[in-house]
Amino acid sequence: MRHWFRSYLLLLRWSAIRLRYLLSLVLVVQIFLSVGIVLGFAFLLPQIDSATARYLATGAPTLGLITIGMVMAPQLVATAKTEGTFTYHQTLPVPRTAVVVSEVTTWLVVGAPGLRLGLLVAVLRFDLTLRVSWLAVPAAVLVALAATTVGLAIAYAAAPPVTNMVTQLIVFIALMFSPINFPADRLPEWLQTVHQVLPFQHMAQVVRDSLTAGPEGVPAGPYAVLVAWCVLGFAATLHIMIRRA
Amino acid sequence: MLYLDNLTKVYRRGVRANDGISLAVAAGETLGLLGHNGAGKTTLLNQVVGLARPTGGTITLLGRDPVAEPAWARAVCSFQPQAHAPLTGVTVRQAIESIGRIRGGHRRAVRRRTTELLAALDIERWADQPGERLSGGVRRLTAFCMAVVEPGQLIMLDEPTNDVDPARRRLLWAQVRELAAAGHGVVLVTHNIAEAERVIDTVMILNHGRVTATGPPAALAPDRQLRLEVIGTAAPTVPAWALRTSRADGRLTITLAAENAQLAVAWAASMTSRFSLNPVGLEEFYLTLTANPETNPDATLVS
Numbered sequence: 001m002r003h004w005f006r007s008y009l010l011l012l013r014w015s016a017i018r019l020r021y022l023l024s025l026v027l028v029v030q031i032f033l034s035v036g037i038v039l040g041f042a043f044l045l046p047q048i049d050s051a052t053a054r055y056l057a058t059g060a061p062t063l064g065l066i067t068i069g070m071v072m073a074p075q076l077v078a079t080a081k082t083e084g085t086f087t088y089h090q091t092l093p094v095p096r097t098a099v100v101v102s103e104v105t106t107w108l109v110v111g112a113p114g115l116r117l118g119l120l121v122a123v124l125r126f127d128l129t130l131r132v133s134w135l136a137v138p139a140a141v142l143v144a145l146a147a148t149t150v151g152l153a154i155a156y157a158a159a160p161p162v163t164n165m166v167t168q169l170i171v172f173i174a175l176m177f178s179p180i181n182f183p184a185d186r187l188p189e190w191l192q193t194v195h196q197v198l199p200f201q202h203m204a205q206v207v208r209d210s211l212t213a214g215p216e217g218v219p220a221g222p223y224a225v226l227v228a229w230c231v232l233g234f235a236a237t238l239h240i241m242i243r244r245a
Numbered sequence: 246m247l248y249l250d251n252l253t254k255v256y257r258r259g260v261r262a263n264d265g266i267s268l269a270v271a272a273g274e275t276l277g278l279l280g281h282n283g284a285g286k287t288t289l290l291n292q293v294v295g296l297a298r299p300t301g302g303t304i305t306l307l308g309r310d311p312v313a314e315p316a317w318a319r320a321v322c323s324f325q326p327q328a329h330a331p332l333t334g335v336t337v338r339q340a341i342e343s344i345g346r347i348r349g350g351h352r353r354a355v356r357r358r359t360t361e362l363l364a365a366l367d368i369e370r371w372a373d374q375p376g377e378r379l380s381g382g383v384r385r386l387t388a389f390c391m392a393v394v395e396p397g398q399l400i401m402l403d404e405p406t407n408d409v410d411p412a413r414r415r416l417l418w419a420q421v422r423e424l425a426a427a428g429h430g431v432v433l434v435t436h437n438i439a440e441a442e443r444v445i446d447t448v449m450i451l452n453h454g455r456v457t458a459t460g461p462p463a464a465l466a467p468d469r470q471l472r473l474e475v476i477g478t479a480a481p482t483v484p485a486w487a488l489r490t491s492r493a494d495g496r497l498t499i500t501l502a503a504e505n506a507q508l509a510v511a512w513a514a515s516m517t518s519r520f521s522l523n524p525v526g527l528e529e530f531y532l533t534l535t536a537n538p539e540t541n542p543d544a545t546l547v548s
Binding site: 007010011013014017018019020021022080083084085087088089090091092093094095096244 | 397
């Protein structure tokens with residue numbers, strides 16, 4: 001256990017040094033995305049009532065977390081695979097779980113500042129009053145965790161060009177065809193059914209509920225689905241990490 | 246220290262990358278793996294360090310089975326993979342120290358050893374430069390340092406001198422010799438045959454996944470053959486003792502058996518004073534063995 005923890009901390013430090021130059025860039029992209037959704041989507045809609053504002057304000061940070069976990073993290077893994085650094089890390093005498101957990105941790109930390117800033121912009125733009133419950137932090141962590149573990153699983157499993165294409169597809173689906181910035185009942189029925197299984201709708205809901213609804217009456221269903229995606233993503237990631245040619 | 250017995254690796258598409266390879270590396274010994282591109286050298290290393298799983302045969306490392314205990318194998322084995330180390334955004338010193346710590350070294354010891362290695366390989370002036378600004382050679386040397394900063398009992402180096410300039414290649418070979426002298430087993434994959442000959446205790450030549458020859462370099466350099474080079478004479482008749490003859494750039498090269506040395510010198514001296522007679526090195530031997538790999542893949546010369 002001591003070896004695991006020591007490895008984990010050293011790998012975290014190693015990631016921090018290597019990705020330092022990227023972090024500021026990620027932050028800028030994330031802020032642009034959040035601000036873009038809050039300000040840009042408002043142009044699309046002639047009138048913004050309080051319900052719409054609630055969706056946009058909480059949808060923006062959710063999409064920020066999805067972008068980091070399911071687009072940026074996998075694309076960086078794809079690059080690492082192309083450059084051979086992925087294999088290099090597999091040769092280090094550290095537990096493979098420590099490698100995966102440290103990678104996930106890095107991306108959780110990366111997502112935090114942009115999340116807060118995006119939310120701040122939304123509150124200012126829509127003159128919104130949030131009812132932040134104690135669930136806000138666990139919900140954000142769970143969303144980031146689900147996005148990152150699934151994103152890494154894709155990048156670990158697929159060839160780098162495939163990963164890059166799939167991540168483009170994910171951002172497209174999340175942005176345009178997922179009930180993140182709008183209520184699910186606007187979608188055709190079959191797509192609503194699909195989104196019962198996919199994580200996007202549930203991610204949006206736990207963030208929205210935790211920031212606006214208060215702790216009472218928060219349904220457990222979305223949390224359960226996201227936990228299931230986390231477990232699936234982590235298991236797949238680890239399986240591929242341990243697998244030998 | 247390391248024993249392979251009949252190691253065989255067949256990839257899913259049916260490629261036999263390793264075909265019944267047996268070898269032994271003792272503590273303090275340096276084994277040189279030579280072979281053409283795709284001969285199965287990297288596959289062999291990958292199996293020892295747990296990146297690939299053998300199809301058949303056994304690996305024994307320090308009395309244990311690295312296939313069953315890959316995590317343990319990675320701990321006792323330092324590996325410099327052929328691919329570039331992750332250096333983007335990291336300085337040379339940071340990279341070496343970080344990996345030294347991750348490999349289990351203590352902070353102060355790792356720092357001291359890093360400074361020593363940087364000096365020994367004469368790359369101190371790049372110590373605080375980030376990886377993306379380094380030349381290929383310095384990156385390779387950094388990767389070497391990352392592998393040996395906290396060396397395991399077995400050290401495996403996959404083409405450590407690629408892109409490295411001749412002066413620093415010598416410094417690197419000196420480090421390899423020091424590691425072996427300190428009791429580490431070293432497995433070295435290289436194409437730099439002529440230079441590696443000086444650090445290698447045992448050579449193994451792989452050809453399409455099989456062992457073509459193995460033994461000490463001196464014993465392998467083929468049964469005492471010599472190479473006579475004669476410069477700038479008109480085409481003389483090829484003497485009877487010549488085994489092979491070639492002519493290029495006004496230079497006649499003849500390979501001959503060692504016992505005909507006196508005949509050769511007398512013959513050459515009768516024409517010109519511009520000639521040289523040298524023993525055939527490992528590189529020539531390697532070329533003759535692998536020049537026509539398809540015709541005789543079964544030729545085994547085990548000394």
